[in-house]
Amino acid sequence: MKIFEELLQNSSTTDELENYLHLNISKIYSLANSHYSILANEKSLIRRFIASKRPIYGTLDFNKSQNKAFISILFDFCERFGFLNTVAIEDTLQKRELYIGKRREAAKLYLLQIKDPQNYIDRFENICGLLEIAIELEEDNEKKSIVTFVNYYLKVIRDTSEIFINSLKEKTLQSILNRTYGFLLDEFINTVLSIDISDTVTAENEIQKQIEIYLEHPERDVSEFTYFNEEIIIEKDSDYSEILTQIINIDNISFSAIRNISVSRSDGRVFTGRGVNILETEEQMYSYMRRFGNMHKAKLDSAYELLENNLRTPINIIDWGCGQAIASMSLLDYLGIDSISSVILIEPSLLSLQRAALHLRTYNPELNIRTIGKKLDELTVEDFPEKVNRTTMHLFSNILDIDDYNQDRLFNIIENTQCGENYFVCVSPFIDDVKTDRVDGFKRYFEQKYKTSFELIGEVQNSKNSDDEYWHCNNNYNGNFDSFYCEFRPHIWCGCKNQWTRVIRVFKVDL
Numbered sequence: 001m002k003i004f005e006e007l008l009q010n011s012s013t014t015d016e017l018e019n020y021l022h023l024n025i026s027k028i029y030s031l032a033n034s035h036y037s038i039l040a041n042e043k044s045l046i047r048r049f050i051a052s053k054r055p056i057y058g059t060l061d062f063n064k065s066q067n068k069a070f071i072s073i074l075f076d077f078c079e080r081f082g083f084l085n086t087v088a089i090e091d092t093l094q095k096r097e098l099y100i101g102k103r104r105e106a107a108k109l110y111l112l113q114i115k116d117p118q119n120y121i122d123r124f125e126n127i128c129g130l131l132e133i134a135i136e137l138e139e140d141n142e143k144k145s146i147v148t149f150v151n152y153y154l155k156v157i158r159d160t161s162e163i164f165i166n167s168l169k170e171k172t173l174q175s176i177l178n179r180t181y182g183f184l185l186d187e188f189i190n191t192v193l194s195i196d197i198s199d200t201v202t203a204e205n206e207i208q209k210q211i212e213i214y215l216e217h218p219e220r221d222v223s224e225f226t227y228f229n230e231e232i233i234i235e236k237d238s239d240y241s242e243i244l245t246q247i248i249n250i251d252n253i254s255f256s257a258i259r260n261i262s263v264s265r266s267d268g269r270v271f272t273g274r275g276v277n278i279l280e281t282e283e284q285m286y287s288y289m290r291r292f293g294n295m296h297k298a299k300l301d302s303a304y305e306l307l308e309n310n311l312r313t314p315i316n317i318i319d320w321g322c323g324q325a326i327a328s329m330s331l332l333d334y335l336g337i338d339s340i341s342s343v344i345l346i347e348p349s350l351l352s353l354q355r356a357a358l359h360l361r362t363y364n365p366e367l368n369i370r371t372i373g374k375k376l377d378e379l380t381v382e383d384f385p386e387k388v389n390r391t392t393m394h395l396f397s398n399i400l401d402i403d404d405y406n407q408d409r410l411f412n413i414i415e416n417t418q419c420g421e422n423y424f425v426c427v428s429p430f431i432d433d434v435k436t437d438r439v440d441g442f443k444r445y446f447e448q449k450y451k452t453s454f455e456l457i458g459e460v461q462n463s464k465n466s467d468d469e470y471w472h473c474n475n476n477y478n479g480n481f482d483s484f485y486c487e488f489r490p491h492i493w494c495g496c497k498n499q500w501t502r503v504i505r506v507f508k509v510d511l
Contacts, residue, residue: 003031004045011049014059018067023448025066025441026407032073033403035217036208039080046077051085058092066444069437072100079107079148082155086111101138101432103145106130110152117160120152121167127152128181135183137464138431146183147211150192154207157200165197188214216404233371234361235354240265240282244362253363255297255329262289279349285324293326294477299427299502300330300397306458306506307423314341315423316392320376321399322347325356327427328395332363342368344384348375376405384417393423400442401428401435401503411445418511423457430463430501439503446509453510460504472500 006024011017021028031039057074060067071092078086090112093100109123109130131145139145156168172193176184183189191210197203235241240261248257266286279285313335319328322345332340343360347353350373357369372383376399394414414422424446426439447454462471477500 002042002045003027004042004049007049008045008053011053011056014056017053017056018060018064021060021066021070022064022444025069025437026445028070028073029403029438029441030406030408032076033217036080036212039077043081046074047081047083047085050074050078050083050088054088054092058095062096062098065433065437065440068098068433071098072104072432072434075100075104075107078111079104079151082111082151082158098433102130102134103139103148106134106145107148107151110155114159117156117164120156120160121164121171124168124171128175128184131183132181142183142186143215146186146188147215149183149189150207150211153192154204157197157203157207162197169193232357232369233350233353233373234357234369236358240355241358244358248362255293255326255333258329258359258362259289259293259297262286262293266290279323279352282351285351285355289324289326294474295472295500296326296397296427297330298472298477298500299429299504300327300425301334302460302502303425303427303504303506304331304334306460306504307425308457311335311423312391312421313339315339316341316390317343317395318346318392319343319356319395319397320346321397322356322395323349323352323397325359327397327425328356329359329363331393331395332360337364340364340367342370344370344372346372346374346376346379348373348378376410379410379413381413381416384413387417387419389420391421391423392418393425396424396426396428396442398428400426401431401438407438407441407445410442415511420511421508422511423508424506426503426505428503430461430503436461436503439505443505443507446507450509450511453508455508457506457508458504459506460502462500462502464499464501470499471502474500 003024007017007020010020031042057071060071062068062071071089075086075089075093077083078089086108090108092098106127109127110120114120127149131149135142135145153168153172156165172184172189175181176189179185188210191214192207195203195206195210243261244258247261262285266289267283279288317328317331317340319325322328325345328340328343328345345353345356345360347356353371353373357371360367360369370385372379374383424443426442428435428439430436443456447456
C-alpha cells in the first residue's frame with residue numbers, strides 16, 4: 001500500500017493522524033527523499049490528502065516535532081508538484097504561527113497569490129534574495145535551495161506562455177553574468193536553462209530527470225556500492241602526516257593542536273555545502289577544520305558533559321559519518337586516551353577516512369581501528385565485527401539530520417550488529433523542524449522499542465529563534481569579547497556572522 005493511501009485511511013481524527021505520524025514518520029522522510037519516479041506515483045494521493053484532510057492536519061499538536069516536520073514536508077510536496085492547494089498548507093502555517101524557513105518563504109512567492117503571469121517575473125529578486133539567505137544561514141547545503149529555484153522555473157513553464165518563460169530565463173542569465181546571486185552560478189542552473197521548452201511536457205520531464213541526477217537519488221541496489229575492504233585505510237607518507245608527527249606527540253595531543261595545523265595550511269577558500277558535502281580535496285579538509293572545527297567541538301563537548309560520571313571504560317566507539325574524526329578526538333580529549341579500546345570509523349570520503357584513522361593513531365598508536373568507506377545506506381551487517389556483548393558508544397555528529405539515508409535501514413544495521421550496553425550521542429545543528437525531528441525520530445525508535453532499558457541521559461536545543469536562549473558563537477568560544485552583547489538580535493555586536501545552534505540528544509539502551 002502506498003504511504004499516502006495509509007495516511008488517508010489513518011487520519012479520520014486528529015488523534016488518529018497524530019498516532020500514525022508518531023509511529024511512521026520515518027516512512028514519510030523516506031518518501032520525501034526518494035526518486036521522483038516513486039514520488040510521482042503518490043502525486044494524486046498527496047493532493048487528495050492535502051485537500052481533504054485540512055481540518056485534521058490543521059489541528060495537530062505542533063509542539064511535537066514530528067508534526068511540525070510533517071507539515072513542512074507537505075509544503076515541499078506542494079513545491080515539487082506546483083500544487084494550487086498550497087494555500088491549504090499556508091493557512092495552517094499562518095494560523096499556527098509556524099515558521100518554515102527562508103527557502104520555503106521563497107517558494108511561497110511563486111506558489112501563492114499569483115494574479116498575473118508578470119507576478120512571477122516581478123518576484124525574481126525577492127525569491128533569489130531569500131534563497132541566498134537560506135543557503136548562507138539555514139539550509140545544510142545549497143542543493144535544496146537551487147532545486148527550489150528550478151521548481152520556480154518549472155512553475156512558470158507550466159502556468160505561463162513562452163514570452164514569460166523567456167523573460168525569466170533572460171533575468172536568470174543576466175544575473176549569472178553579473179554574478180548577482182551566487183547560487184545561480186551552479187552549473188546545474190545552466191543545464192536546466194539549456195533544455196528546449198518548445199514542448200512544455202517534454203521539458204518538464206527532462207527537468208525532473210535532471211533534478212534527480214543533481215540530487216543523486218539512486219535507482220540502483222545497494223549491492224552496487226563500493227566497499228573499501230582493506231583492514232584499515234590510513235593516511236601515511238604524506239606532507240600532512242609528516243607535519244603531524246613532527247609537532248604532535250602523546251604529551252601534547254589534543255583536537256585543538258591538530259586543528260591548528262589545518263588553520264595554518266588553509267588558504268581560507270570558501271567551499272559550498274556548509275560542511276555537509278563529501279570532501280574531495282585536501283584544501284577542503286583544511287577549510288572544513290578551520291571553518292567548522294571549533295563549532296563542532298563545542299557541540300560535542302556540551303553533549304559529553306551530559307554523560308553520567310560512572311561511565312565504565314574502556315569503551316568501544318562507532319563514529320558514524322566520522323569525517324576527520326572530530327567526534328572521536330573530542331571524546332578522547334574528554335575521557336582520556338586509555339578510555340577507548342577500539343573505534344569503527346564509517347565515512348564515504350576516502351580522503352577524510354584516511355585522515356580520521358591517522359588522527360586517532362596519533363592519539364594512541366595501539367588503538368584498534370576499523371575503517372568502513374561507505375555511506376549509511378550502503379552498510380551491511382558483514383561490514384561489522386561479530387556481535388559481542390560490550391559497552392559501545394555511538395557517535396552521530398552532524399549526520400542524523402541529513403536527507404540521504406533511510407532511517408529504518410540504519411535501525412536494522414544497529415540492531416543486527418550490536419549487543420550489550422549502548423550509548424548514543426546525537427549532535428546536530430538546528431536547521432529546521434524537519435531535520436530536528438530526524439534526530440528525535442532516531443531517539444523515539446529506541447525509546448518505544450526498548451522501554452525497559454531505555455534511559456534518556458540528557459537533551460539540549462538552541463536555535464537562532466529569539467525565543468531560544470543564546471548559546472555560543474565563534475568569538476564567544478575564543479573568549480574575544482564580552483558575551484553579553486551576543487544575547488541581543490541582530491547578532492552583530494561581536495563581529496560574528498552567525499550564532500551557533502545545537503540539537504543534542506544523549507541516551508542509553510541495552511540491545
